[in-house]
Amino acid sequence: MTSTAAPFQPLRGRLKANVPLAPRSWFRTGGQADWLFVPQDEEDLATALQQSPPDMPLTVLGACSNIIIRDGGLAGLTLRLAGGFAQIEADGDGLIAGAAALDSSVAETAARAGMAGFAFLSTIPGSIGGAVRMNAGAYEGDMASLLDWVEILTREGTYQRLPAADLHMGYRHTTLPDGAIVLRARLKAQGAEDPALIQEAMHVMRAKREASQPLRARTGGSTFRNPEGHKAWELIDATGCRGLRHGGAQISEKHCNFMLNTGHATSTELEDLGEMVRARVLAQSGIELQWEIKRLGRLSHPA
Template sequence: MTADAPFQHIRGRLKAHAPLATRSWFRTGGAADWLFVPQDAEDLATALRQCPSDLPVTVLGACSNVILRDGGLPGLTIRLAGGFANIEADGDGLIVGAAALDSSVAETAARAGMAGFAFLSTIPGSIGGAVCMNAGAYGGDISTLLDWVEILTHEGTLQRLPASALNMQYRHTSLPEGSIVLRARLKAHGDEDPAVIQQKMQEMRASREASQPLRARTGGSTFRNPEGHKAWELIDAAGCRGLRHGGAQISEKHCNFMLNTGNATSTELEKLGEMVRSRVLDKSGIALHWEIKRLGRPLPSVSSSS
């Protein structure tokens, strides 16, 4: 990659030193060295084939469950948009692009009377990220729907993988290292009255609104639930409800959510998370693991763990 012409024969938008904070739900973070918005899968493959093997590549979705670090994102950052957000009916399921919002997929399935998608209406992200982390809520997760996923490898090769090959577990999907999700087929659990599905989604949304700080600058659940435990209960028991560090705060409403109270930095958010992990470990002997993805260059003051 050169500063003037890092790629040849691409058709999408490429920008150097692109600010990213406004894309994050936390509204924090540095700039991308290079931000690329490809026109389609072939355009993305053309760029990937030109990437040196040691060039960092990061894919951003809805940025709902990430901390973009203050040092910025090195190498190439990819944002999927446009046709990557398509949602198409396909017999007893839907073929959905990686950039399609989870809530939009849920609404499309509901109108078609497809059962099993309602939980997606409560997840603030896109399907690419949901597949990568096997996102779930209210007793459902992507593994219960996924038929197959199409990916581009780091070398720009298209592959279609069946769900059975992905070893999907709680908040985990085994995708090839460096691969990028392009689209997925989600299979319905059967037919259901659209009105009944809409009622289920309304009840789920109301429950979420009542228990989570949805109107704040937050990033969703901060830590995964340890086996046999609920992360929020461990955090509460360790005295961290409402804990602050700079402009970052643990939510009073739901203490597995971090908030940007207005002027937080990504460094402060990550440091607060590490403070919580330390206090929970001291109190309970249980190590919390981040559910929020932390991307980019950390500042030296943050000592982060898994």
């Protein structure tokens, strides 16, 4: 447990100590946040950043769809953006989307406006801030194909607008300044298209995803990145890890690049299962799988 003496002057948003995070995670596992702050607006967020000690750990949580929050919880200050941070607005030939806007909501907004290129976002269960940070992609689309610019707050609480060309976006990676918090992004359409055709394309994508992935389970999406020239699930399947269990954690029978919480898993069991798979793939193929799921926080509970 952390001290209940807040390390900040009064803020307008919601600041709470020792907040359980498992209910927010798609895996439904993990420990507490020492401090969880939901800022009222950007000014409130900047104030919190300016007041926070430079050595205080800082974590930003989005939809929590592709992370493991470790059992020891998150040290320091954890931020969750909501409310006005989820706004989506038309901007000429594109959209400006807040960091907390759901990827699927952005896809639907673009479809109604007849903006092409956004359909893949309908299959990604996250928010725009995380999508920018990891250059999220699916069905031959990714954020690099859409991003015009991104606005951030630095760790010191100052604003910057960065053009996409400065971010060196690659496979599941975007280069952002250390500690940067994404506020919003401008996404440029790849031309115009009949809204009905876009909706149909999204329907097909979602149906394919539903048929091939364990979407109704407690999961965290793709566990490992695809190594160049390979598919992670094929490498995992070749080792016989499909359905492998460790405590309450399991490799999905439906798609073996997905891990599941079968009901009572801990974050440690999930992470250990992932490492078991990595070791088996390395031993058999010589290929070292890299985690796509972000693993955050302390391995064990603080004293």
